Amino acid sequence: MKFAIQVNEGPYQHQASDTAYQFTKAALEKGHEVFRVFFYHDGVNNGTRLTTPPQDDRHITNRWIDLAEKYKLDLVVCVAAAQRRGIVDDDEMKRQGKDATNIAPQFRISGLGQLIEAGIQSDRLMVFGD
Amino acid sequence: MNEDEMMEEGGTIKKFLYVNRRAPYGSVYALESLEVVLIGAAFEQDVSMAFVDDGVYQLKKGQDTKDVDMKNFSPTYRALEMYDVEKLYVDKASMDARGLTEEDFVVPVEVLSTEQLAELMEDQEVILSF
Numbered sequence: 001m002k003f004a005i006q007v008n009e010g011p012y013q014h015q016a017s018d019t020a021y022q023f024t025k026a027a028l029e030k031g032h033e034v035f036r037v038f039f040y041h042d043g044v045n046n047g048t049r050l051t052t053p054p055q056d057d058r059h060i061t062n063r064w065i066d067l068a069e070k071y072k073l074d075l076v077v078c079v080a081a082a083q084r085r086g087i088v089d090d091d092e093m094k095r096q097g098k099d100a101t102n103i104a105p106q107f108r109i110s111g112l113g114q115l116i117e118a119g120i121q122s123d124r125l126m127v128f129g130d
Numbered sequence: 131m132n133e134d135e136m137m138e139e140g141g142t143i144k145k146f147l148y149v150n151r152r153a154p155y156g157s158v159y160a161l162e163s164l165e166v167v168l169i170g171a172a173f174e175q176d177v178s179m180a181f182v183d184d185g186v187y188q189l190k191k192g193q194d195t196k197d198v199d200m201k202n203f204s205p206t207y208r209a210l211e212m213y214d215v216e217k218l219y220v221d222k223a224s225m226d227a228r229g230l231t232e233e234d235f236v237v238p239v240e241v242l243s244t245e246q247l248a249e250l251m252e253d254q255e256v257i258l259s260f
Contacts, residue, residue, distance in 0.1 A: 008159075041159060041162055080165055084158075111169065112165060113170075116166070116170040119258070120142050120175070121142075125258070127258060127259050129260075
């Protein structure tokens, strides 16, 4: 089956982000396809490389990065939600005149159209949130 | 995302349902849900919106956000018609429990029983829950 994943909550604050990761990983390991993981609302905070949890805790951002590297996952952060919450890549830094970036590797910033497209292209859109 | 990218899905039309469950200003879900609906309209899908639980407050007439210093986005619901988003459903139980009637809303809606709402959901291909 071809899945699309929507993550609506930030890391650590809410289990939705963990559950989305566990589901995505399990689906891929079972041989399913994941068309795209789309991060929306506070979910965009999963995509900052500045995340620094205590060493004895899971590293949520790095887990996504590792999964994306292994399975060539498309991790998309919503641009409108990212702008509100200060998630910045090179393009956004230039466009908005900011002095830094914080997007994690393997993540990319793009528009809400990517979420709609994922809904159209996939057999199931799974929403993880509150 | 540019216009070409957004239009490249031509052909597939799916039934999209946006489920709005939260009050308009206590969290950003309502506003960001509306942003998905507006962007998604460019994909010309078969769109419905359902308002349940505190989500029915999103449509309430007479919203005044001056004192909380937030943008009153309730007029945007009246613009949905221009985006061909005309199927708006309200859960009767949620509406009744909050002492609201159809006359309290900024747009015409169809009021559904919980059973009818379940049927509506059953009939959808993509459900986004906010």
